[in-house]
Amino acid sequence: MEDAVQQSEPERQAGQTTWFVSRRKSNTFYISLDKVTVLNGAAAKQLLDFVVRNVRPGEEVVLDFQGVSGVDGKGLALLLYLNKRLAAQKCSLQISNPSATIRKIFWITEIDQLIPLQGEGYGLYYSSKAREEKTELSHSFEGEPAK
DSSP: OBOOOEEOOOEEETTEEEOOEEEEETTEEEEEOTTOSEEOHHHHHHHHHHHHHHOOTTOEEEEEOTTOOEEOHHHHHHHHHHHHHHHHTTOEEEEESOOHHHHHHHHHHTGGGTSOEESTTHHHHSOHHHHHHHHHHHHHHTTSOOO
16 A cells, blocks of 8 residues: 655755655655755755654665765765664665666765665676775775785
């Protein structure tokens, strides 16, 4: 059974108005960030407040990153904090439809190892083999010879 679509109240912070549109289906709470282009400090705080107010214990939370083209350090920190907080409520967090740029940021920072990503092509480029090659490359810059 799907609950009615909810929209957050517009919240003004740092001169921005951000809307999150959500819906529930079974035990999954979908949140679309369709009006957020960059998940920065102001948008991250609004997202955290919105999720905390609306999530139910035991739900799977899916953030739709369809329109998100960038994320800053505060946005990354929020996602890690949100993942930890939701886990304490027996909830899980997933990110759907990340752009190639977002996928690359999550791969470099290894957030994709903590928060599952959904979307086309993710597994093709960002394989465990590529991660091993990234590790070898980083070791070679630290003065150790790459194997």
